Amino acid sequence: MNVPANDPNLAIRMENITRHFPGVIANQNVHLQVTQGTFHALIGENGAGKSTLLNILYGRLRPDKGRIFLKGNEVTDSLKTPADAIRHRVGMVSQHYALIPALTVLENVMLGMEPTGALGILQRGKASERIQVLATQLQIAPLDLHIRAEKLSVAAQQKVEILKALYRNAEILLLDEPTATLAPQEAETLFGLLQTLVKRGTTILFVTHKLGEVMAYSQAVTVLRAGKNAGDFATAQTDAHELLHSMIGSRGNLPLQPLNPNVEPESIHAFAGESWATPVSISKSPLLQVEGVTVRNARQSLLVRDACLDVARGEILGIAGVDGSGQKELAEAIVGLQKLSAGRLFLEGVDFTQTSVAQRKAQGISYIPEDRHHAGLILDFSVAENYLLGQHHEASWGGGAFIHPTLMEARATAMVRQYDVRISDLGPSIPARNLSGGNQQKIVVSRAMESHPRLLVACQPTRGLDVEAARFVYKTLRDARQQGLGILLFSLDLDEILELADRVAVMYNGQVVAVLPRSEATPERVGAWMTGAALAPTEEIP
Amino acid sequence: MRLRFSLQTNLMRSLLSIILGLLVVGIVLKLSGFRPFEAYQALFEGATGISSGKPVSISDRGFHIGTWDGHFSTYTFAQTLASITPLLFTGLAIALALRAGLFNIGAQGQMAVGATMAGLVGAIGTGGAINPVVGTLPRMIHIPLVLLASAIAGALWGGIAGYLKAKRGVHEVLSTIMLNYVAINLTNYLVTHSLKDPNPANMAVQTGLIAKSAWLHPLVINSNFTIGLALALLCAVGVAFLLAFTVLGYEIRAVGLGAGSARANGIAVPRVIIKTMAISGALAGLAGAIEVMGIHHRFLQGTAGDYGFDGIAVALLGGLNAGGITLSAVFFGALSNGANFMQLQTNVPKTIAVVIQAIIILFVGVRFQRKLQAPSKAPQDELESA
CATH class of the missing domain: 3.40.50.300 (P-loop containing nucleotide triphosphate hydrolases)
Known part of the structure; x- marks a missing residue:
């Protein structure tokens, strides 16, 4: 060199x-x-x-x-x-x-390098010509330059970003x-x-x-x-x-595919002797039933359309889909963060459609949100205060009528040890902000697991995590499944879903378009449903 | 340990802001042809009651430090303590709301409503008499009753803004500003009409005198200093306890630092917002009650002064925690009382105190702004995606 x-x-x-x-x-x-x-x-x-x-x-x-x-x-x-x-x-x-949502593709691309004529008058035509030439060279023409960036899919936004760089002669x-x-x-x-x-x-x-x-x-x-x-x-x-x-x-020296259950015998044998250690069998009566759930946003456009699902005890139902297909909204509807405009939800046969987030938590619905910074943790709270979040009415966590700081810290210290959260020597009083993403996620996951859930709604639980932290999450989900929990796993990572799920549902354009048994869920088939290619050819594919 | 550390840095920063503020205003005074040292000395004398020379009134006590003769005016000192009282209430009110991420600009209106209620409930047992009367209720009942009524009135007024924010998404800055106008005009209307002073000789826009059974008496003769300060200090302890040791306090802090996570973890954010605004309003309402019961013995136009806005300065300089707010209320109370004396002694206009206050808040604001903005440049965030 x-x-x-x-x-x-x-x-x-x-x-x-x-x-x-x-x-x-x-x-x-x-x-x-x-x-x-x-x-x-x-x-x-x-x-x-x-x-x-x-x-x-x-x-x-x-x-x-x-x-x-x-x-x-x-x-x-x-x-x-x-x-x-x-x-x-x-x-x-x-x-x-870094696109500006309210500006058009053209305005975003030329932003900061707008061609101007005499008196500084903007020459849109010149810019759009140049962009179309670039697009043709990249074989992504024709490109609608007058659509607002917020209307674009993630993949299309990325193309615009690349175009933007090339427009600047990168x-x-x-x-x-x-x-x-x-x-x-x-x-x-x-x-x-x-x-x-x-x-x-x-x-x-x-x-x-x-x-x-x-x-x-x-x-x-x-x-x-x-x-x-x-x-x-x-x-x-x-x-x-x-x-x-x-x-x-x-x-x-870990195996190349360390997340394969077959090379992790401890996850199968470690719990032998416990009452639930019977081999995993998917029970016939579903734990969670989602019936015709529809979610609209403030402008009444459909985010989730007539979604029907069920999850059994001891089952991981993976939900695949391209980003923005309504997964987040469906997950939020189940945990109580989205209002349903139609449909009903049942937990072990009991209708919980009208209950609050706190009531659903108390009924045993635990949530691992997609965005751990804005829905999971409070970054400026200490590790201990974060463990208390959502359990702050529980005396065993140091909550109840009053907050007991010593009890709260003791419980957090125990959790940190049990789940191997690395928080340096300063103890659980350091702000969660100071932890790495993997350790932050460990807090979110361990907190969800220790609140005695029956159903776990996990959204992209390994997003942005390193191999070790992802392994931890996988092991936790598998253990939870062994314990008889029903798990809804929303993920954009198809490999993750195929790795963990017992059945695979696919969301496309706000709808649950397919539910496949694991044996039939090949990457090609799931991918075809995810992109809408498996739908009738008259359906428009964005 | 971390707590002590952050308290210390907060305190250092606040002190630095104060020093810089005094320095800048000192330069302004100098450039305007005043003598800043003399002005500040008068300010100090007016604030603490300690000055050089022989006693000038019978309430003054002379003392000597070495060869230096000085005297201490209990009256002046008591007036400073009196000035601290409403600032401490409104400072706590604003800080509590800010801890939940709510900017309560409406302490003014909440205080006015509380003061009016004190004028109304305080008049129970006077029978509409023109001159001061003892009243029919025992003091031990009447005083708590007036305080309670004022707190409830303030809580309702603050609660309206909380409700609008929680249920209708109306930004609390807008609603509280508008409610200030409503409160001021409504209370002015009341005291010019149905609640007007029954004494025909009195043309002022005010209610009649409240019963003596609801008066708070001066603890130093002729001064405005009453037991109200003790109540304010009690409220400071209460706010500190609320935030540190109660579930509601925990929820308030959670909503303030991360409403999304609070909601996703089952905290009913709208309910917390309404409760916080109600408690904040109650604290401001109490400020109004103390002014009426201890100083004016009636509600009159402008009782709420500018305390609602000064409270913002108190809260920010105090770093939004009860201990800091107490210190900062002491400072601003001393500043405003000292400024009166400074004007008498040196001809420096007393409004210079407002300038000092403003500049201090600018300096505090520099770091506060940074604190409020999500520290996107934090190393963890940078590294996380690495």
Whole structure:
């Protein structure tokens, strides 16, 4: 790797990049070399420092030390803001898209680089011409430029983001987990698009958790672990096993598919002798019945249409679907956060349609929300106060008529120990904000499990988690199923659903379009339902 | 440990804001041709009652520190204590609402309603007499009765805004501002018509005198300092206890820091909002009652003063916690009382106290703003997606 720093064939060269945050070293002497015109993957667990590195490259963060070269020219001192990055022809598509919902596609793309004529008059035609040319080159034309960004699907928004970068003449494109919220078919389309770009000479650096994507599409891979380099590979000369090993380091002697139940005998035998340890059999009388549930938003448009489902005790019902197909609203309707405009809900035959969130909790409906920051935890509350949340009427958690801080902290300490939540030495009085995403999720999950649920509604429980934390969640869900709980698992990650579910339901466009037994739920079939391809050909597919 | 740490940093920041505020105003005074040191010395004398030289009145006590002669005016000091009282009530009212994420701009109106109610219930047993009468109710019943009535009136007034927010989504800033106008005009209407002072010699917009059985008597002769301050301090303890040790307090904090998570975990957010606004209004209502019972002995136009808005400054400088608010009410009470003396002594207009208050809040606001905004730049957030 003794290439001179100013080699123009290297689109990106980062040397000795170090970046501290209070109490954390996000990047420590990180090196990165990306060859001009290649498709380069950057992988690592959560907290490995991938996004930090990307943000440094895009001028959002300044490195504490280190040097950055773009196409052989040192830019360390001239890369201070995203505007500088754009000037250096670097574009970025973040995990959370930065489109302005109320503006049209055209306005979003040209924002900040509007072509103007005499007297500063905006030339929309000129911009739209240029965008259509770009779209044609990317084979995504024709494109409706006058639709408002808020009306676009997630996949379409992402395309607009890419277009926006190219409109700014980006020659280096950074993508942060571009497929995290896409359906399998959409992800394929995206990679097709990116490969077109690479052929045209664009350099692409993308961050991902999915090794399958890395193996299928990248040409080179850089692995980060705990803020440091853990390896550089040419994709053709490595395999997924080696990459996983490199990502998780000393824990790398885990099997490649550690989440397969067959290699986790403890989850089956550990509870032998307990009364419920009978082999899992799906009982005939359903635990949860969802009958014709319809949810509308304030503007009366349909979010969930006539959904019918049932979940048995000891069963995991996976609900697959592309982001925004009504999963979130259906889950919220079941836990009591959405008003139904039609339909009924039964728990063991008892109608609970009219009850409040608190009453449903008391009846044994536990909820792992999709957004742990805005629905799960209160980040400025301490760990102990977060454990109390929702149990604050329970004396055993330190609640009741009055709050008992010592009892509350004692219970939290016990929980933290039992579920191996890493909270440093300061104890449960530190704010939940200071924990990593995985440990925050452990609080949410363990709290849900310890409130004696009968039904668990889990929404994207492993979103954004690293391998270890995801393993914890999987094990918890499997244990819960063993204990006879009914589990509704909403996930955008089809692999996760196929891994865990006993039956698979698919939502498309607000409807439950299919319920398949696990044996019939192949990725192809589920994918076809998810994208609407399996529906009648007259149905419009967005 | 964390608590103590954050208290300490809060205190340091508030003190720094005060020092910077005094410094800036000192420069302004200097540029305006006044002598800032003399002005501030007069301010201090007026605030604490401690000044140099021989005693000037019989209530003053002389003392010597080494060769320095000074005297302490209990009257001046008692007036400062009196100024603290309504500020502490309204400061607590506003802080409690803010802890639930509600900006109660309506302490003014809630206080006016409470004061009017005190004028009304306080008049029980006077038989419409023109001159002060003892009244028919025993003090031990009449005083709590008036306090209760005022608290309920304030709670209802605050509760309206809470209800509108919880059930109709009306922003509390808008509803409380509008309710202020309603309260002020409604109470003015009442005291110019049905509740007007029966004494034909009195043209002022005021009610008649309340019965002596509802008066709070000065603890220092001729001053406005009454047992009301003790009640305010009791309320401060109550608010601290409410927030730290009760389920409602826990729910209030949860709603303030993360309404979405509170709701998803079964907290009835609308109910918490209504209750919080009601308690906040009750505290402001009590401020009105104390002013009526201890100082004016009747409701008169403008009894609520600017305490409702000054309370915002008190709450913010106090870092929204009861202990800090007590200290900050002491500071602002001393400032306003000291300013009167400063004007007499040095010709520096007493409104300069308002300027000091404003500048302090600007400095406090700098960090408060940062606290309110979700710290999106926190390292955890940055790292999480890494």
